[in-house]
Amino acid sequence: MYPMEMEIVDPVAATGIFQFAWALIAWPLLVTAILLLAGKASNSWGHLLGVAGAVGDFVLAVVLWIQMIGTEVPNRAVKVPVTEWMTIGTMSVRADLLVDQLSILFALLVTGVGSLIFCYSIGYMAHDPNRRRFFAYLNLFIAAMLTLVLADNYALLFIGWEGVGLASYLLISFWQHRNSAALAGKKAFLVNRVGDLGLLCAMFTMFALFGSVNFNQVNHAISGAPATWITAIGIFLLVAACGKSAQVPLQSWLLDAMEGPTPVSALIHAATMVTAGVYLVVRSHAIYELTNAASLAVMVVGVVTLLAGAWVGSTKDDIKKVLAGSTMSQIGYMMLAAGIGPAGGAFAIFHLFTHGFFKANMFLGAGSVMHAMDDDTDMRHFGALRKVMPWTFGTFAMGYLAIIGIPPLAGFYSKDHIVVAAWERGPVFGVLAMIGAAITAFYMTRLMMMTFLGDKRWAEGIHPHESPAIMVGPLVVLAIGSAVLGVVLNNAIQVWLAPPTGHHPHELAWYHVPWQGWATLLLVILGVAVGYLVYRRPIAFDAPGKVNPLVYIGRNDLLADKFNHLVFVRGGGALASGIALVDDVIVDGAVRSLAGGTKGLGGVLRRTQTGYSRSYGLTMVLGAVIIAAVLILGRLG
Amino acid sequence: MENIPMLTILGLLPLVGALVAFGVKGRAGRNVAFGFSLLTFAVGFAVFHMSLHSDLAQTVDWIPQIGAHYALSVDGMARAMVLLTVILTPLVLAFEWNNDTPHLAAHKTPRWDVNVFGALALLVEGFALFVFMSADVLLFYLFFEGSLIPLFLMIVGWGGEKRRGAALKFLLFSLAGGLVMLVALIGVYAATSAAGNPTFLVSEIAAIEIDPRLARWLFAGFFFAFAVKAPMVPVHTWLPDTAEQATPGTSTMLVGVLDKIGTFGMIKFCLGLFGEASQWASQLVIIVAVVSIFYGAFMAITSKNLLRLVAYTSVSHFGFMVLGIFAFTITSIAGSIFYMLAHGFSSAAMFFVVGFLVNRRGSAEISDFGGVQRLAPVLAGTFLVSGLATLGLPGTANFAGEFSIMVGAFRVIPVMVFVSVIATVLAGLYVLWAYQRVFTGEPTEEVREKITDDLGGRERAIIGVLIFLLLFFGFIPRFGASVSEKTATATMSQLGIDDPVNGSIGGK
């Protein structure tokens, strides 16, 4: 596609403070270990140490970032040797880190948004007896996520990849005395593991082809590989990305994952972990540039998911599930962009970054609402919260305007670029992306109307109140981020990301908006208008039993769970019990019948032991006669 | 130092300890046994290090008429197995510290006193060490069969209601395999005699050209014995029955140490002595290995009993090891050896945590549990970590083993690897589903009544050591991998196969 533009930046050896980049991972890991091993003794100060885990990392990330800004562009990508990890046979993997423009951006996002969410969690989890453990898991997540983005090879990335999966499992099923939470955690882990098959297979292929899974070495060697295998690697990585980023067809876990505490949904299932798939695709852009089929597959997955997520988001009554559907949808945009090629890669990361802010903002806002409404998540029971929760409303509104793409807020710029790039790649993708934007505007307006505007529909005994300052503070910071990041980063982020994404950007002024941008804006306003008009009407306290098929399918997570249940749970269960039957009846049955047969034969044969010496004598005579007969006949013959 | 027969000392030490522990009655005997196991650990660790720099091999004529030798040596794989054995035995003894107390409701009254358990475990350890160190096939065979007796007695002496039947099943399966191997052993002797040099020394047999048709029969004889031991489908059914009835300590000695003789023997004897026959049989063996992987995984998913579940996970994991061995690449064979070590630790950890549960609840049926996390959070945490190691999470030792097996095998048999990698998802299912059913939710009245305490100090120490080892070998696998690589390279040159080069997949 863009073979001329492809260039590979070789990282330089780390000097100065970069040599200590591993501390970004080690520090939260240390905090995790302390919090888990110290046990109840650390209950009183555990949450503070937990917050220090993220904030300390954020400080270090900022220092590294400033250092990087001060470095000349060709020397910005830095390789940090840490240690040899796995050398088994001829397979050799080092645990080295790569700090470049892309990974430092992620480190900033993860630790920055992470720090805010950690602060928020102090308030949100104040009454939970296991708050210390919660912070331990959050720190584990930070460490794993930073391993994921700082790794300089796929195998180390895989440690982080599985590590965030583990942290996600632990945090989704944090309230594991609730069966639904335990089930959701397990489901998330397993669906992710299906995706991991892709990453594993991709690594096997890379080892077999290149003898290495180092990003740089793979990027250099990939152009010499057979085309079929390049496409195969691309598809494998896409499967992995689908699992982690909840893309169709591996999307079903994300909606259930909302069983976890809301800060978890904000940090892991909105801002950071679920975007790891996009990171993987962008990081592997050298592979996708050589395979049209795989990158097209990425785009198709992205477009399908952005529409599917929007569909789900439009039908759910649960505020967190609306936001989860919206997350799927927005990551679909990022995937679409990542599939477009070098230009799209930077836009994908741009949208990822702004999305990290405004979606975390809205999730925390939703958490604030839940906090006020006694952990109710049904929007049908909300309404008119604007007055009682002004700060939450104000910050949430910022996120709302940002996600639907109202200029000059962040989402407008980041989404606009994707729509334009998709349009240039193929009008079909462009049109679908625009429709997605319109639906986004519709369901977000629906959410705003049902939650903050309209009439009170509160359940009895509920007296909503504004959340404490420790929770509102992060909301304000995130809201400011949602508002201004678009304008600030619009041009800078592409220039900054040019080396790792291999793209030479054009100058993009913040006031320059192409015609596709205006068209999208028109559609968005249309979506808002429809949402306003529909949900201005009174809303029933209980969800209607009978709904049209579109809503029914959306409410049931696009029937994915029903499909999974039918095919994998039922089918797999039947297969498993079939094997169990084979094991018992045939395999062990053969053994048992051998034993029984031996026993029965013995029972029959022992009857010949009559105790009469005459009959024994007769047996001997007969035997002797037979032997003699054989001998004589043998002679004769 | 050169003249001290370190390997003999290492092998004899637990046997002497066993005799002493038989003599000293009651808990004092148990303490003696534990002391000897620690001493053996120290010597074993010393051997592990010394063998790195010096050749500790020892060869003495034993029965010169038939060319049998008392020959011991340790190569890379044997070092790993020695390490595994000397680490696991003290842990098993510590786990069965109080197995003379009647409160272990799941168990019928023990047949013998606790010192006998220690003595038998030491016997198993000593025999296993000799098995791993033997450089003579006849010597190997003697200890291979000899180890069955103390283990049989361990099953008969301690465990559930139907332990006698289970012990018999274990013994009959093992004997069936062992006797087939004996026939092959005599065949080896016949072959070496025909070549003019009757011998049982492994190194000398390997140098002799055996008629390919005979070699295939001999290979089959050895392989059958090891397949029963390892256990592979369809000769695996003794393992779940045994694990269900025996105490977790016995099961750990069985699965953690003795079953490794199966895969150990496949590398040392099947590949080492009958290279051509191994290649001839490899396709069938690989298919059986993949069947084992899935069969074990599915059976683990359907298991209603925690101990059976752990046993079936082992069937699945042994399938991976055999897959790696018969893929014939340095990486996959080295990975298999590493996985043998890792699986020893992870299966021990699983048996122990399940044992902690069983000792409290008096049952291993999954349906008898629920919500245990609320009552015993540390137990839940250790179960989860052990389970995650079992399912091969990166950062645990099992991942390094499984991953390198598949990386190596992929170069030769990509389709089989594509298929078997799916088992990692099933592994996630059987571990997390078991965790969910046992630990999450609200505890029932009965569970609340029975499970009153979390892990005590001794229990924490045991499981802590294992978790440390699993993480240590997961993040720093090179300590275990460096020893396995030498054996893998040597085996490959013995086979006469070149390791596949970069850029070739499936031989293309």
Add this chain to the structure above:
Amino acid sequence: MDPNAYLILSAILFTIGVVGFLTRRNALIAFMSAELMLNASNLAMVTFSHVTGNLYGQVGAFFVMVVAAAEVVVGLAIIMIIFKTRRSASVDDQSQLKY
């Protein structure tokens, strides 16, 4: 020398021994029948020894005699003890050693 007469005699003696052993119930008679069979085979061996001209057959015959003597010692003692305890010398009464 024609060995046939000796061999036929040997066969007749052996057959008498077999029939006697199979039909008579008295332990002593059965015992004597067994001795008859042994001595019949001794006769055959000595005959063959004479025919082939070496001593192997005669050596065998001496072995049989020695063994037979030892057997008589043990066997008669057993029969005596059984008779003392059970007041019967019938072999059919001693059928407790069955399945």
